Amino acid sequence: MTSPTPADASRNGTSEPGQAASDPGSGAPNNGVPTAGAGGLEFFPVDIAHYRHHPALPTGPEIEEIARLLAPFAARSVPWTVPPHLRGADAVNERLEHWANPTKPEDSFLYWVGHGSSDGGSTTLLAHTHSPNPLTRGGISPQDLLHYLTTRQAHRGAGWAIVVIDACTSARFVDQLYAQALIDANATNFVLVATSHDGSTTIGAFRRALAIALVTAFRGQDSIDLRELATELNRSLDGSPTHAHTTAGRALLHRARPTPAAAWNTPLDVAAEITSVLADLDDDERRHFLPKAAGAELGEQNWYFEGRDSERNDIFTWLNTVEHGMLAITGPAGSGKSALLGHVLVHTRPELAAPLTRAGQLSPLPVGTSAPEDVFDAAIHLTGATPQAILARVAHTAGAPAPTATDPLARQTKSLIEHLHTRGQPGQGRQSGARLTMLLDALDEAHQPLFIAEHILRPLAALPGIRLVIGTRRSTFEGPDQPQPADQNLITALGALHPATAPHTRVLGLSRDQQAMTRYIQRRLTASAHHGTLTTDATALQATASLLGSLERHFLYARLAVHEILHAPALAQDPTPLLNTDHRGLFARAVDRLTARHPANGPLLHALALAQGHGLPARDGIWARQRPSSPKTTPRSRTRRSLPSCTTPPPT
CATH class of the missing domain: 3.40.50.1460 (Rossmann fold)
Structure with missing residues (x-):
């Protein structure tokens, strides 16, 4: 046996992925499976x-x-x-x-x-x-x-x-x-x-x-x-x-203890953030937190959410006053729609908001602001969801019979809508005043989003007692790397452009929030300085945050800029290389950095991009097979070497 190389020795305890998962403690569950070593x-x-x-x-x-x-x-x-x-x-x-x-x-x-x-x-x-x-x-x-x-x-x-x-x-x-x-x-x-x-x-x-x-x-x-x-x-x-x-x-x-990744399909860095929060909770809080958070679609922005006070209050007011209908949250790609909806969802669930606030990861609501408690019957992330899957989820949430999978899609949709409409009539089983409220995010990333908008969500929102809060871009032609289109086909499909035909539909648009971006960047950098990742003084961090926040950019740019600073701390003192680029330039910078760390990372990231947000399994060698082997690199050795370099969470 040979001793580890100097590079291996220097990585011990610092950059290996094992450390990111060393927080949970004891008390293993049996999950009902008989095992000898109980x-x-x-x-x-x-x-x-x-x-x-x-x-x-x-x-x-x-x-x-x-x-x-x-x-x-x-x-x-x-x-x-x-x-x-x-x-x-x-x-x-x-x-x-x-x-x-x-x-x-x-x-x-x-x-x-x-x-x-x-x-x-x-x-x-x-x-x-x-x-x-x-x-x-x-x-x-x-x-x-x-x-x-x-x-x-x-x-x-x-x-x-x-x-x-x-x-x-x-x-x-x-x-x-x-x-x-x-x-x-x-x-x-x-x-x-x-x-x-x-x-x-x-x-x-x-x-x-x-x-x-x-x-x-x-x-x-x-x-x-x-x-x-x-x-x-x-x-x-x-x-x-x-x-x-x-x-x-x-x-x-x-x-x-249950792993956050088992409850949420989150990136590694977000899972590391959640694990850090869980470490600050007591056992009772942790047991209540995970089941409640399982449907919350929590993300990184929920820990450092800033701004959107007016939009958040508008959503709370709508939830407190409207009996049925649709509230569509729209904005350019990267403007923070999902972050806002996740923030609202957490605040409507006291079991989530209270421990996160005590852990210092969630800012309390301003005095006088009241969030409706446990208002959402379901929170559904629509990325990759098919119309059939959405129909089944809605039926399950409403306690309705599941649509017959072998029926044509139009018949499945009609059957569910008719059933829910009948239940909404007096004397037909729906309790007086009962409502069904669902949060659905990333409509634009679903399969057949226009069909879903026009033939499922729009008819649902017209039914008595059903309320939908939907996060979506305005058009299927819109994207973070595309110019803003004039087309608004998704909003049109939802019926939001014609109030006369959809009187209970409202659109809430998000614009750029410079002050919130500045506070977000400063909080992230300050937290990293507190943990020792950054050694830059507070005055310089504030200046860097103000400079980056003043740019005509959205929150996606801010998130990527923070990650680049955490990986290159000198940028906290002098962020000049980040100023004359946009989110695409920052993403390219990150890809170059990871590829320099290991040449396999570039092709692997390309494969992830082609997966369009669905990810690639690390198991069964699928991750490793995304790049042809070179004569000196076998698929197995590539798995072993490239996975840690590409999956190690960034510094906090």
């Missing part, structure tokens, strides 16, 4: 750092980092109190005996890290502190480790066991161990992982692979099947052997 999870390192006849290895930082990666799963680390220079054969066997005979049933993650060797034939050994060099005898064999594995798994109620061998030639060791385990009836419910083939490995490779799996590939899952985890580790470790001897769906790695 008593919890132990992290059991067997690290051999000092040797008499082999080079020393820096194993300590790896143990710490892997423990951090497992912390969200409530892993309890089992320390090895024997001094590193005394970890000979007796000490190692005593350590493994301890592992093989747990005091209570629980799942276990055994991580062996040290030197290993194989003669290419039947002899393959792991070295302890006193092992000779060359390592042809006096080490730990696959048969030795199998004895401890079968002893542990034979205990009544034993949970699953992951055994990772992070050593040179570990592939041969793990293959032999697995072959012998298959013929032993007591060897059950385990996963074996090697980190190398027949050659050497580098300390840090496994830790990076585990980070990619837990933080990126499975970031949206609260429970991870060990068979799927083994597949991802195999891919990130260049195909080094991983053997899963478990039953699918029954050996699971549970997060102690």
Whole structure:
């Protein structure tokens, strides 16, 4: 085994994705799935750092980092109190005996890290502190480790066991161990992982692979099947052997607390912000926060929202006074429509607003401003949504029968509208005064937005007791990279241009808010200075925020400018390179920066752009296959190396 490169060492604990997910604590749920190790999870390192006849290895930082990666799963680390220079054969066997005979049933993650060797034939050994060099005898064999594995798994109620061998030639060791385990009836419910083939490995490779799996590939899952985890580790470790001897769906790695990514389809930087907020809440608040926030479509702007007081009050007034109809929120691309709607939604849900306000992430409403509480029956993000999916969601929210999927779309629409209209008549089942209020954002990003606007949303808003708040651009021809079109086909389809035919429809347009942009930029930069990311003094930060906020730009520009400053702190003192460009120039700057960080990032970002906001899965090698392999870069190594550089959240 070789030590990490200087670049790897410098990244330890700073830029690896594992740190972004190290906040959640303990109390793993069972989710109703029977698992053997109901008593919890132990992290059991067997690290051999000092040797008499082999080079020393820096194993300590790896143990710490892997423990951090497992912390969200409530892993309890089992320390090895024997001094590193005394970890000979007796000490190692005593350590493994301890592992093989747990005091209570629980799942276990055994991580062996040290030197290993194989003669290419039947002899393959792991070295302890006193092992000779060359390592042809006096080490730990696959048969030795199998004895401890079968002893542990034979205990009544034993949970699953992951055994990772992070050593040179570990592939041969793990293959032999697995072959012998298959013929032993007591060897059950385990996963074996090697980190190398027949050659050497580098300390840090496994830790990076585990980070990619837990933080990126499975970031949206609260429970991870060990068979799927083994597949991802195999891919990130260049195909080094991983053997899963478990039953699918029954050996699971549970997060102690629900991950924000499981509740929201958010970018990594937003998920990191949400995780930071959750860390400031107590357990009761956290338990109430996540279920309530699951439909809130929270985004980064909700933490630093500024301005729009008049527009927010207009929305609150409409919600407090209008019995049925439609309120369409429009504005140029990047003007902050989604941010405003998310801000309104959070303030109408006390369970969200109160803890966020206490955490300092949400500004309280001005004195005299009253938000209607729990007014929205559903909040629906329409990006990529089909008309059929919207009909089904509306029917579910209203408690109406789901449209028949095999019917033509026009018939499905007519059936739902007629059903809801009948329910709205006196004596037909709708309670007196009952209303159905829905928030629907990003209409322009749905599939068939014009059909949805004219044939679903417009008729719905005309029904008694139904209210819709809709966020949309004015035209399907409008975009952040396009000139403002004269066309307003979406507003026309909603009926908002002809009040006589749609008297209960109102349009609320958003214009540029220079003061709000300035305050937003200053708050973001000040927060980063508070966390130590920026060292620029407050006066300079205020001047930079005022300068950027004075430009004829929208909030999209402000967000991108802040990200560039956080990645190049000198810009906080002198933002000149940001002044003579727009959001397209800032985005190109970010793409260039990420591509310079790793050449694979450019093509990967191109693939993400073609996905049009739907993202690309990191699992199953899909992310890695978006760029053809070069002779020196395999798809698996590209996955392992490019994922951390492209997915590490930016500084706060």
